[in-house]
Amino acid sequence: MEIGRKIVAVGRNYEDHAREMGSKRPTVPLLFLKPTSSYIHEGSSIEIPAITKDVHHEVELGVVIGRVAKDVPMITAMDYIAGYVLALDLTARDLQAEAKKGGLPWSVSKGFDTFTPVSKFLPRSTIPDPADVEIWCKVDGELRQKGSTKDMIFSIPELISYASSVFTLEQGDVILTGTPAGVGPIRPGQVINAGITNVVEMTFPVTDRPV
Amino acid sequence: MEIGRKIVAVGRNYEDHAREMGSKRPTVPLLFLKPTSSYIHEGSSIEIPAITKDVHHEVELGVVIGRVAKDVPMITAMDYIAGYVLALDLTARDLQAEAKKGGLPWSVSKGFDTFTPVSKFLPRSTIPDPADVEIWCKVDGELRQKGSTKDMIFSIPELISYASSVFTLEQGDVILTGTPAGVGPIRPGQVINAGITNVVEMTFPVTDRPV
Numbered sequence: 374m375e376i377g378r379k380i381v382a383v384g385r386n387y388e389d390h391a392r393e394m395g396s397k398r399p400t401v402p403l404l405f406l407k408p409t410s411s412y413i414h415e416g417s418s419i420e421i422p423a424i425t426k427d428v429h430h431e432v433e434l435g436v437v438i439g440r441v442a443k444d445v446p447m448i449t450a451m452d453y454i455a456g457y458v459l460a461l462d463l464t465a466r467d468l469q470a471e472a473k474k475g476g477l478p479w480s481v482s483k484g485f486d487t488f489t490p491v492s493k494f495l496p497r498s499t500i501p502d503p504a505d506v507e508i509w510c511k512v513d514g515e516l517r518q519k520g521s522t523k524d525m526i527f528s529i530p531e532l533i534s535y536a537s538s539v540f541t542l543e544q545g546d547v548i549l550t551g552t553p554a555g556v557g558p559i560r561p562g563q564v565i566n567a568g569i570t571n572v573v574e575m576t577f578p579v580t581d582r583p584v
Numbered sequence: 585m586e587i588g589r590k591i592v593a594v595g596r597n598y599e600d601h602a603r604e605m606g607s608k609r610p611t612v613p614l615l616f617l618k619p620t621s622s623y624i625h626e627g628s629s630i631e632i633p634a635i636t637k638d639v640h641h642e643v644e645l646g647v648v649i650g651r652v653a654k655d656v657p658m659i660t661a662m663d664y665i666a667g668y669v670l671a672l673d674l675t676a677r678d679l680q681a682e683a684k685k686g687g688l689p690w691s692v693s694k695g696f697d698t699f700t701p702v703s704k705f706l707p708r709s710t711i712p713d714p715a716d717v718e719i720w721c722k723v724d725g726e727l728r729q730k731g732s733t734k735d736m737i738f739s740i741p742e743l744i745s746y747a748s749s750v751f752t753l754e755q756g757d758v759i760l761t762g763t764p765a766g767v768g769p770i771r772p773g774q775v776i777n778a779g780i781t782n783v784v785e786m787t788f789p790v791t792d793r794p795v
């Protein structure tokens with residue numbers, strides 16, 4: 374499964390995270406795009422560009438689409454899933470805050486190279502109930518985020534249905550389903566560790582982006 | 585040349601358009617992403633989704649990247665160009681205005697299926713000087729936009745250099761270089777016509793998106 378074409382990410386999909394960001398609970402899913410050039414896999418490092426002083430971790434369950442999905446109803450939405458990945462939706466919070474203030478796009482703050490670390494591909498069968506898994510993130514061994522996908526505001530079928538009404542989803546597209554509370558800064562020299570309890574775990578060191 | 589992976593679009597890159605939008609002249613290029621699922625070629629129709637009442641045409645010169653570009657200096661930036669496309673960066677202006685007001689991403693307003701009509705691929709040799717071509721757009725035969733790429737705020741080398749410092753650019757990625765003044769609404773039943781003077785012309789009918 375090549376996760377190659379499009380990343381549709383969902384903002385504010387856990388109430389506790391929306392609250393920690395000072396944001397309101399959304400009434401429709403808040404979608405944005407990340408470029409696939411931001412993917413890295415284990416063995417690579419997260420690189421912090423010089424232009425930001427405040428990159429945050431956001432641990433998220435990623436849904437990998439298995440076939441073309443357009444205007445898919447909720448009732449059949451799960452049939453379009455090939456599997457999952459665990460992902461970090463890294464965010465230059467300082468650049469994002471500036472963008473929000475200016476009414477500008479989020480693409481740069483979310484899109485730098487290495488800003489979407491992902492686990493290996495997890496076939497559907499490894500997560501029988503994606504609406505009830507625990508995801509977590511540690512920084513230098515200290516637990517920063519732990520949440521259950523039970524607490525998503527919009528469920529996976531709702532997200533697939535809604536996203537497919539805007540963008541045709543294609544094989545290998547990934548939907549990042551949002552992050553629970555506890556987001557915070559990561560710095561060069563630290564090590565990020567994230568997992569889906571009893572399913573997968575991944576580790577990424579953080580470095581300065583070489584100039 | 586498959587234009588398949590990433591679309592990096594540039595906002596407010598012509599002073600007359602920034603002015604008509606009530607926006608300031610940017611000090612760095614304003615980048616955002618569009619999904620490749622929004623591409624259509626001649627023979628297809630532009631589809632207006634029911635959720636918007638105000639889709640605008642924006643005619644733009646698209647630069648097609650020929651090889652991997654990361655942290656490319658301006659001086660060699662032109663070497664990374666495989667060719668060009670003429671493009672329309674269609675925009676649901678009402679949804680974009682709401683997003684701007686709320687500090688939210690532009691992805692949905694810019695990303696619907698059919699929202700990036702493009703011409704055939706134009707090899708480099710067909711546009712010897714991309715910094716001096718005229719682009720235009722007509723709605724039902726009436727001229728709405730006509731501008732010269734001479735008037736870009738950030739030049740093509742500046743855009744490639746800057747974009748490649750944020751996102752690694754890959755073969756087939758397209759940079760949409762911004763639109764001159766004259767943007768305005770398109771409606772089902774109309775026909776959009778756009779061109780690069782003496783190089784290419786393209787035609788797209790507009791319909792309601794089927795439900």
Ligand SMILES: [Mg+2]
Nearest residue numbers: 431462551552
């Ligand atoms: Mg996120």
Ligand SMILES: [Mg+2]
Nearest residue numbers: 736737738739
């Ligand atoms: Mg200049």
Ligand SMILES: [Mg+2]
Nearest residue numbers: 642673762763
């Ligand atoms: Mg545009």
